Amino acid sequence: MNTLFKALSHPVRRRIIAMLRAGPLASGDIAAAFDMSWPTITGHLNALKEAGLVSPERDGQTIRYRLEISAVEEAMAFLMDIAGAGSRADAPAPLKPQETPK
Amino acid sequence: MNTLFKALSHPVRRRIIAMLRAGPLASGDIAAAFDMSWPTITGHLNALKEAGLVSPERDGQTIRYRLEISAVEEAMAFLMDIAGAGSRADAPAPLKPQETPK
DNA sequence: TCCCTAATTAGGAGAACTGCTAATTACAAG
DNA sequence: CTTGTAATTAGCAGTTCTCCTAATTAGGGA
Numbered sequence: 719m720n721t722l723f724k725a726l727s728h729p730v731r732r733r734i735i736a737m738l739r740a741g742p743l744a745s746g747d748i749a750a751a752f753d754m755s756w757p758t759i760t761g762h763l764n765a766l767k768e769a770g771l772v773s774p775e776r777d778g779q780t781i782r783y784r785l786e787i788s789a790v791e792e793a794m795a796f797l798m799d800i801a802g803a804g805s806r807a808d809a810p811a812p813l814k815p816q817e818t819p820k
Numbered sequence: 821m822n823t824l825f826k827a828l829s830h831p832v833r834r835r836i837i838a839m840l841r842a843g844p845l846a847s848g849d850i851a852a853a854f855d856m857s858w859p860t861i862t863g864h865l866n867a868l869k870e871a872g873l874v875s876p877e878r879d880g881q882t883i884r885y886r887l888e889i890s891a892v893e894e895a896m897a898f899l900m901d902i903a904g905a906g907s908r909a910d911a912p913a914p915l916k917p918q919e920t921p922k
Numbered sequence: 923t924c925c926c927t928a929a930t931t932a933g934g935a936g937a938a939c940t941g942c943t944a945a946t947t948a949c950a951a952g
Numbered sequence: 953c954t955t956g957t958a959a960t961t962a963g964c965a966g967t968t969c970t971c972c973t974a975a976t977t978a979g980g981g982a
Contacts, residue, residue, distance in 0.1 A: 720831055727829040728970090729822055732898070739902055745929060758971055760930055779928050779979050787903050794899045796834070800841055801892045830940090847959060860941055862960055867939095881949050881958050 722793050725769035730754070731762050735771060738785035745774075745781050824895050827871035832856070833864050837873060840887035847876075847883050 725731055734748055749759040763783060766772045770789040774781050827833055836850055851861040865885060868874045872891040876883050 720829075723825065723829040723834070727822075727825040730970095732825070735902055746927095749929090754970095755972060756929075757931080757973085761970075764930090776978090781929065785902070790899050790903045794896060794903060797892050797896045797899070800837055800887070801889055801896060832940095848957095851959090856940095857942060858959075859943080859961080863940075866960090878948090883959065 719792070719796070721765075721769040722771070722789060725765050725771055726793065728762065728765075730759075731766055734759075734762060734766065735785060735790075738772065738783060742775070742782040742784040745783065748783065821894070821898070823867075823871040824873070824891060827867050827873055828895065830864065830867075832861075833868055836861075836864060836868065837887060837892075840874065840885060844877070844884040844886040847885065850885065 726735075730752065733752075737743060737748065737751065745760065745763060746756070748763070749756040752759060763772065763774075766783075767774065770792075771786055772783045773786055774783050776782075828837075832854065835854075839845060839850065839853065847862065847865060848858070850865070851858040854861060865874065865876075868885075869876065872894075873888055874885045875888055876885050878884075
């Protein structure tokens with residue numbers, strides 16, 4: 719959960735995710751879409767991978783990254799949990815604690 | 821959008837948001853719920869405020885923070901946009917660009 | 923084997939983040 | 953005005969993030 723939101727907190731990483739909506743892309747194709755060095759993009763891809771947001775698949779020389787919807791849904795679940803209960807004092811039942819930050 | 825996800829990326833800030841689901845709370849009451857100094861919590865509240873996730877209201881000496889659902893919904897909209905279009909190659913229509921990171 | 927392309931890892935500089943203590947502001951009440 | 957409580961701002965140390973260039977790994981083809 720922690721790495722998930724941290725991964726989402728950088729504009730370049732969010733844009734990479736948006737690119738992958740249409741389907742898997744090679745690392746190089748992603749890097750080419752940005753005005754940054756390829757190693758920097760690799761770093762962002764690693765952050766996304768660690769968060770479970772993407773997964774790499776090797777195909778010969780190229781490595782293609784696929785978007786993992788389930789991770790996106792996990793983040794969404796957290797937000798729905800909060801948006802669901804308004805700021806009214808008569809909230810129904812706050813649900814389970816669901817997170818216990820150290 | 822940027823500050824929004826950045827605000828959500830810290831466990832303490834997410835827990836503060838979760839606390840506010842039930843209704844507004846005073847700064848001191850929030851600080852008391854954590855094992856950290858009050859000024860540190862003030863810092864987190866400022867981050868949440870800048871992201872539009874909470875808004876402060878003064879009432880005498882105390883300052884109460886209220887959760888702003890609309891900001892939560894904004895973040896949710898971004899995620900739905902992505903989860904909506906799967907990783908299938910025949911995606912319908914990627915929607916508007918909606919974000920153009922520098 | 924040797925070379926080329928695809929991609930990652932290593933290492934480091936500079937900025938941003940996160941926590942603290944001390945000092946300050948804001949309000950209420952005597 | 954002075955005192956006390958609520959809360960923020962100021963300033964600083966240590967850590968993490970973000971970007972770069974240089975070096976390295978991995979695979980495909982001559």
